[in-house]
Structure formats: structure tokens, C-alpha cells
Amino acid sequence: MNEDPSPSPTHEQVMTALREVIDPEVGLNIVDLGLIYDVRFDGRRVHVTFTLTTPGCPMQYAMAEGIRRAVLELSSVEDCEVHLVWDPPWNPSMISEEGREILGSNP
Amino acid sequence: MNRLDAISERAAPNPRSWRKEEVASIASELAPSVDLPVRYFVFGLAALTLFASALPFFAGEVLGQHHYNHHTIAFTHLLVLGWIATVILGATIQLVPVALGVKIYNERLIRWTFGFHAIGVAGMVACFWFWNFRLMLWFGSCITLSFSLFVYNIGWTLKRVEKHDAVSIHIAASLAYLVLTFLAGQYLMHNKVISFSPFNVISAIHAHAHLAALGWFFMMIMGVSYRLIPMFALSSIQSERRIWTSFILFNAGVPGIFFGILLQACWLVGAVIIVSLALGLWAWEVLAILKARKRPHLDGTLKQALVAMAHIPALVALGLLLSWPSPLSAIKAQAQTGYGMIALLGFVSLFVMAMLYKIIPFLVWYKIYPPLIGRQPVPKLYELYSIPLQRWALALFLAGLWTTAIVASLSTGASSLLLTVSTGVMGCGILLFVVNMGMPLSRLILHACPLARLLTWWNDVRARRSAHSRASMP
Numbered sequence: 001m002n003e004d005p006s007p008s009p010t011h012e013q014v015m016t017a018l019r020e021v022i023d024p025e026v027g028l029n030i031v032d033l034g035l036i037y038d039v040r041f042d043g044r045r046v047h048v049t050f051t052l053t054t055p056g057c058p059m060q061y062a063m064a065e066g067i068r069r070a071v072l073e074l075s076s077v078e079d080c081e082v083h084l085v086w087d088p089p090w091n092p093s094m095i096s097e098e099g100r101e102i103l104g105s106n107p
Numbered sequence: 108m109n110r111l112d113a114i115s116e117r118a119a120p121n122p123r124s125w126r127k128e129e130v131a132s133i134a135s136e137l138a139p140s141v142d143l144p145v146r147y148f149v150f151g152l153a154a155l156t157l158f159a160s161a162l163p164f165f166a167g168e169v170l171g172q173h174h175y176n177h178h179t180i181a182f183t184h185l186l187v188l189g190w191i192a193t194v195i196l197g198a199t200i201q202l203v204p205v206a207l208g209v210k211i212y213n214e215r216l217i218r219w220t221f222g223f224h225a226i227g228v229a230g231m232v233a234c235f236w237f238w239n240f241r242l243m244l245w246f247g248s249c250i251t252l253s254f255s256l257f258v259y260n261i262g263w264t265l266k267r268v269e270k271h272d273a274v275s276i277h278i279a280a281s282l283a284y285l286v287l288t289f290l291a292g293q294y295l296m297h298n299k300v301i302s303f304s305p306f307n308v309i310s311a312i313h314a315h316a317h318l319a320a321l322g323w324f325f326m327m328i329m330g331v332s333y334r335l336i337p338m339f340a341l342s343s344i345q346s347e348r349r350i351w352t353s354f355i356l357f358n359a360g361v362p363g364i365f366f367g368i369l370l371q372a373c374w375l376v377g378a379v380i381i382v383s384l385a386l387g388l389w390a391w392e393v394l395a396i397l398k399a400r401k402r403p404h405l406d407g408t409l410k411q412a413l414v415a416m417a418h419i420p421a422l423v424a425l426g427l428l429l430s431w432p433s434p435l436s437a438i439k440a441q442a443q444t445g446y447g448m449i450a451l452l453g454f455v456s457l458f459v460m461a462m463l464y465k466i467i468p469f470l471v472w473y474k475i476y477p478p479l480i481g482r483q484p485v486p487k488l489y490e491l492y493s494i495p496l497q498r499w500a501l502a503l504f505l506a507g508l509w510t511t512a513i514v515a516s517l518s519t520g521a522s523s524l525l526l527t528v529s530t531g532v533m534g535c536g537i538l539l540f541v542v543n544m545g546m547p548l549s550r551l552i553l554h555a556c557p558l559a560r561l562l563t564w565w566n567d568v569r570a571r572r573s574a575h576s577r578a579s580m581p
Contacts (some may be wrong), residue, residue, distance in 0.1 A: 017481075020481060020484075021480055021481055022485070022487065024469070024472050024476070024485065024486070024487050024488050025338075025339070025465065025469065025487075025488050026341065026402075027487040027488075027489065053338065053341075054205065054206075054334075054338055055208050057205060058137055058138030058204070058205060058473060059473065059477075061477075062473065062477030062480060063480070065477065065478075065480065065481070066477070066480025066481040067481065068481070069480065069481030069482055070480070070481030071481075072481075073481065073482075091343065092341040092342065092343070092400075092401030092402075093401070095341070095401055100401070100403065103341075103401075103402055103403055103404075104403040104404065
């Protein structure tokens with residue numbers, strides 16, 4: 001019997017890992033900033049769909065790599081594919097309530 | 108359906124995707140190489156340091172008498188070309204790809220552009236200091252060549268923009284004024300060698316200065332503020348109509364001011380009123396953007412930008428006073444010095460400094476930290492410099508600037524000692540700002556050092572080990 005020893009990743013685990021990635025200008029993690037649009041699972045492979053605050057932002061490659069690395073830090077994840085979309089465009093109303101609280105405490 | 112599901116349903120069907128092999132080689136398609144804008148910023152900061160350190164020693168001569176003397180013109184060009192123009196060129200190279208989503212047309216050309224610019228500015232300031240106009244023609248030609256290459260490069264870059272908006276149109280207009288500014292500068296330089304101009308020399312110099320300050324600097328600041336202020340405040344444009352009305356009024360008023368000063372026309376005051384209305388609409392829009400922000404607190408950059416904008420009413424009042432049709436008196440001539448200081452230092456320099464608190468830390472962050480995202484905590488931009496130092500720099504700068512501007516404006520032959528002290532206080536504020544910018548820039552130097560790279564690699568290994576041990580814990 002060929003049984004996988006580690007369980008499949010959960011949505012919660014992936015979102016927790018993604019909270020480690022911050023937008024350096026705003027000083028807020030990309031989950032609470034509302035940049036993560038979708039997380040889907042294909043077995044132990046994770047697909048993350050995200051956006052950025054500004055089209056043409058030079059950080060798109062850095063953020064894509066950061067997201068992929070953060071998700072791959074989870075031992076239950078085998079591979080991660082990241083997708084950058086501009087539609088719907090990000091707007092400040094996508095910031096979570098927790099995000100607004102964190103922003104309020106930043107200098 | 109929750110909020111995330113609703114967004115993911117709307118997400119574009121053909122997104123930009125990265126897999127392991129693509130992401131592994133970080134190479135930005137849009138952003139220019141970090142060293143391109145950084146070389147402009149370092150040169151600009153060096154020029155500003157020289158300006159702030161030297162001005163107190165010559166304050167009585169430079170600010171206490173009429174500004175048409177070789178040392179005042181040398182200091183003015185050190186400030187305008189060495190600091191403001193250089194930093195605006197660097198910021199344009201950095202911001203155009205970000206703001207408009209296009210790659211710079213020719214990056215290699217920027218290296219040549221910078222070389223000609225640096226040689227031209229250093230030589231021109233020295234020639235003004237020693238009042239050598241024949242030699243200045245050569246250095247002036249270097250600057251003209253540098254500006255021409257720059258306009259050519261950014262012009263072709265703007266041509267690639269798929270959908271033009273207020274930001275790209277403002278940048279295009281400021282480039283047009285840049286061309287007119289250096290043509291006017293060439294005219295003035297050649298006129299000093301072979302006198303041919305029918306215009307009054309002082310009026311021609313003032314017209315040239317207004318073309319540069321209003322047409323190039325103000326226009327660029329207004330344009331990029333429509334992108335940067337919403338980005339930093341987490342807000343959005345509030346009224347397109349207000350922006351375009353301001354743009355039309357401004358472009359109607361600036362040629363009016365140029366020809367009004369050149370011809371010493373009585374309708375100059377009308378052009379000043381039109382430009383004042385345009386600036387008022389711009390300030391109104393910026394305040395509306397800030398009012399609609401989602402970021403609870405204004406950070407140091409936005410506060411400093413607002414302080415810079417607070418100089419506009421004083422600038423408008425002095426502009427109206429000086430343009431009012433009346434004979435030129437000694438007091439009026441001295442007030443022109445205060446007017447120039449408030450425009451170039453109080454508004455333009457302070458606004459540029461505010462933006463550099465975002466731009467320079469970002470460039471350093473972008474050069475050093477992307478490989479560490481997701482592996483270990485990376486610093487936020489405001490952690491790369493000192494916020495208390497920023498406050499002290501601003502307070503000293505404002506105290507020194509306003510004291511100098513008032514003392515220099517009120518009397519001919521103002522107290523040299525008082526001007527030395529006040530410019531010294533302003534200089535201390537400027538030097539604190541330079542030190543603060545040196546903090547993130549020094550990380551770039553450390554990053555290039557092999558030992559520092561080894562330490563970064565070792566930290567990286569340690570962070571990965573601890574992450575693995577955390578993941579393997581039950």
C-alpha cells in the first residue's frame with residue numbers, strides 16, 4: 001500500500017504562510033492588504049492568484065517569488081504556482097478590518 | 108459567496124503566471140536597473156551637501172545683495188541643476204515605468220546621459236563661480252546634449268504608453284518645458300559671449316528661471332503627485348475634471364508668465380493669477396485624495412509633502428506682489444530673493460525630499476531584499492531610515508529657510524551674521540536629510556561587499572533551518 005505520509009495543505013495553513021509576505025511600502029501583509037484573490041488546491045500543488053496595488057509595479061516578480069517561497073515553506077506543499085491578475089483592479093476597500101488596525105499602528 | 112470567492116470569479120481568465128523555473132530568475136521587465144536612478148540621486152545629494160555646507164560662508168554676499176552676481180548665480184545653478192534637476196531626472200527614470208507601465212526605451216543611453224549631465228553641471232557651476240562664459244559654452248553644451256538625449260529617451264518611452272492619462276500628459280508637458288528651458292539657457296549663454304539679444308538681461312534670466320521652475324519642476328511634481336499621493340495614502344483620484352482644468356489653466360498661464368516677464372508687460376499679473384488658480388486646483392485635488400485615504404495616519408512623507416504645499420499661498424502672494432505693475436524698488440528686488448528661496452527650497456526641494464523618503468528606501472529594498480521574501484522577515488521601507496531624524500531635519504530646515512527668506516527679503520545689505528546663522532540652521536537640516544538618505548544607500552554599499560553578502564547568505568541558511576525545524580515539529 002502506497003500511502004502519503006503528510007496530509008494535504010489546508011487553506012488556513014496557506015493563508016497563514018502568506019501573511020509572512022509584506023508589502024514593504026504599506027507595511028502590511030499581502031493577505032490583509034487584500035492582494036490575495038484566490039487559493040486553489042490540486043492535491044499537494046497550490047495555485048495562488050494575487051494582484052498588486054499598482055499595475056507596472058516593479059515588485060511583481062519579487063512578490064511572486066516571495067509568495068511561492070512562503071507557500072513552499074509548508075512541508076505539505078509539493079509545488080506552488082502563482083498567477084498575477086489586474087482584473088479586478090485592487091482598491092483600498094479590499095483591506096481587511098485587521099489590516100486597517102495594523103495600518104493604524106504603523107508610523 | 109464570500110468576498111474572496113467573488114473576486115476570484117471575476118479574476119482575468121489569462122493571468123500572468125510564474126512557475127518554479129521562471130520565478131527563480133528574478134528579472135524585472137519594467138523597472139530600470141537600480142543603479143541608473145541611484146547614480147542621479149547620489150549626485151543630487153552630493154550637490155545638495157555642497158550647497159548646504161558652503162552657503163553659510165557666503166550668505167551675506169549671496170543673499171544680502173541683488174541676486175545678479177556671479178556667486179548667487181553659481182549657488183542657484185548648484186541648487187537647481189545639481190540638486191533639483193538631477194533628482195527629478197533620476198526620479199523620472201524610476202517612476203515612468205512604474206506609473207505608466209512601460210519599459211524605458213533605451214537604458215544604455217541613460218548612462219551616457221548621466222555622464223554628460225554630471226560633467227556639464229559641475230563645469231557650469233564652476234564657470235558661473237569664476238564668471239568664465241567662453242568655457243561655459245562647452246559645459247552648457249554638455250547639459251544641452253544630456254537633456255536632449257533624456258527627452259529623446261523618455262519621449263520614445265511615452266510613445267509606448269498604450270493609454271495616456273493625466274500623469275503621462277503632465278510628464279510629456281514637463282519634458283516640453285525642459286526643452287524650452289535649455290533652449291532659453293543656450294540663448295542666454297550665447298548672448299553673454301556675443302551680445303545680440305534685444306531683451307533686458309535680468310528679465311530674460313527671470314523668464315528662463317520661471318520656465319524651468321514652473322514649466323518643468325512644478326509640472327512634473329503635479330503630474331507624479333496624481334500617481335504617488337494616492338499610492339502612498341491608499342486612496343484614489345477624486346476629480347478628473349479638476350485635474351484637467353488645473354492642467355489647462357497652468358499651461359495657459361506659464362507662457363503668459365514667461366512672455367510677461369521677458370517683455371515686462373503689464374498683463375503679467377493676469378498670468379500669475381491664472382497659474383495661481385491652477386496651483387489651487389491641484390492642491391485642492393491632493394487634499395481631496397488625502398481626505399479619501401484608507402490609510403489611517405499620514406506618514407512622514409505625506410506630512411512633509413503637505414508642509415511643502417503650505418508654501419504655495421506665500422509663493423502666490425509674493426508672485427502677485429512682484430508682478431504688480433509698479434517701478435522696481437530696492438525692496439522689491441530683495442523680495443525676489445525671498446520669493447526664489449520659497450519656490451525652490453520651500454516648495455520644490457521640500458516636496459522632492461519628501462518623495463525621496465519613499466523612492467530611495469524602495470530602490471535599496473528592491474535591490475537587496477526580494478530574495479529573502481517568504482524566507483525571513485524583511486524590513487519595511489520606513490525601517491531603513493530614521494523617523495526622528497526626519498522630523499529634526501524638517502524642523503531645522505523650515506526654521507532656517509523662513510528666517511533667511513524674511514531677513515533677505517526685508518533689507519538690502521542684511522546682517523551677514525544673521526544670514527550666516529540662519530543658512531547654517533537650514534544647512535544642518537539639509538545635512539540631516541542627507542545623512543538619513545545615506546542610511547539606506549549605505550546598505551547598497553554593504554550589499555556589494557563580499558563579506559556582507561556572506562553574512563546575508565549565512566542568515567538565509569539559518570532562517571531556512573529554523574523554518575524547517577518549525578515545520579517538522581509535531
